Amino acid sequence: MTEDFYDVLGVSRDADEDDIKQAYREKASEYHPDVSDDPDAEEKFKKAKKAKEVLTDEEKRQAYDQMGHERFEQAEKRGGFDGGGGAGGARGNPFGGGGGGGFGDIFDQFFGGGGAGNQNRPRQGQDLRTSLQLDLEEAFEGVEREFTVTRPTRCDDCDGAGHPPDADAKTCTNCDGQGQVTQVQQTPLGRMQQRSTCRRCGGDGTLYSETCSTCNGDGQVREESTLSVDIPAGIRDGQTLRMEREGAPGPNGGPKGDLLIEVSVADHPEFDREGDDLHHQYPISFPQATFGDTVEVPTLDGTVEMDVPSGTQSGETFRLKGKGMPRLRRRGRGDLYVQVQVVTPDSLNSEQREALEQFAEAGGEEVDVNEGFFERIKSSF
Ligand SMILES: [Zn+2]
Ligand SMILES: [Zn+2]
Structure with a gap:
């Protein structure tokens, strides 16, 4: 089954940004997991969201049009252009020659060009999940519910960088500042190149003289936060609410993921x-x-x-x-x-x-x- 992004949103290939956003809004309200009875609603919602993200980003869309759906997805899985529009990210790699950014890197990956610094680009953080239990009366009335969630949060002490701001930086010698290493393997199909993130620098391309002691270099710490969610009247057992941008922080200054709240509604003795x-x-x-x-x-x-x-x-x-x-x-x-x-x-x-x-x-x-x-x-x- 083809899941071409244009088909997902039901727009033509020459649709402009406004058309795409409009189509997305319609799909989103149709498939929003809070609203839809469709068991695949969440999946469809995600697909529509993904399609909008790609097609409203000029560089990604251009890449998508040129590569076609399948190759685009493969490239993306390999970390090709998460956060693409951000070109270089919050903190570019001063030592990597490649300059971060555009879809050019995708082609590099496929056709063996230089390409660098993919790991440095801002990416959206992970979605997190939690659950809440209501009784039937609460589901009947709708309720504002406070809850605590322990989630990764950007480390304040290093601003998410993983090292003190004044730490000395030098180019990672393992990957030559590229953040990735290429391994060449001889296979029955010929020589295959496989690229993977450099383990030494974690894809940064840079090594620092000190790591942040608060987060041990992760750039994130786990923190308990109290949040409040409005649970709409009529919610059913097993439905999921989405709190946008309350998930894990995005690597390299990218946006946070979402927080998904699975709601369960307890059985009632009378009804x-x-x-x-x-x-x-x-x-x-x-x-x-x-x-x-x-x-x-x-x-x-x-x-x-x-x-x-x-x-x-x-x-x-x-x-x-x-x-x-x-x-x-x-x-x-x-x-x-x-x-x-x-x-x-x-x-x-x-x-x-x-x-x-x-x-x-x-x-x-x-x-x-x-x-x-x-x-x-x-x-x-
Ligand atoms: Zn390295
Ligand atoms: Zn830190």
């Missing part, structure tokens, strides 16, 4: 949820079922009156329209289905017993009262 509908079981007596009655049924926002018609059978279900869960980010509510259960008494006082025996006789029934029943009656006195 079973099915989509936006609720199900509730309500006990009624034999006379109520026989003569009919108006009963007070609980809902998640107070009780409502429900008519039980005369001659109702045990197990019959009545629908209370619009008394279920709110529809997520839409108007209206689901329904409440009330299944009545006619409760058979397991003990009677003598008056009730007499009345019931007369009831049976009047209907021509002969009732041989079970001994166990008398025992229960005795014990209840």
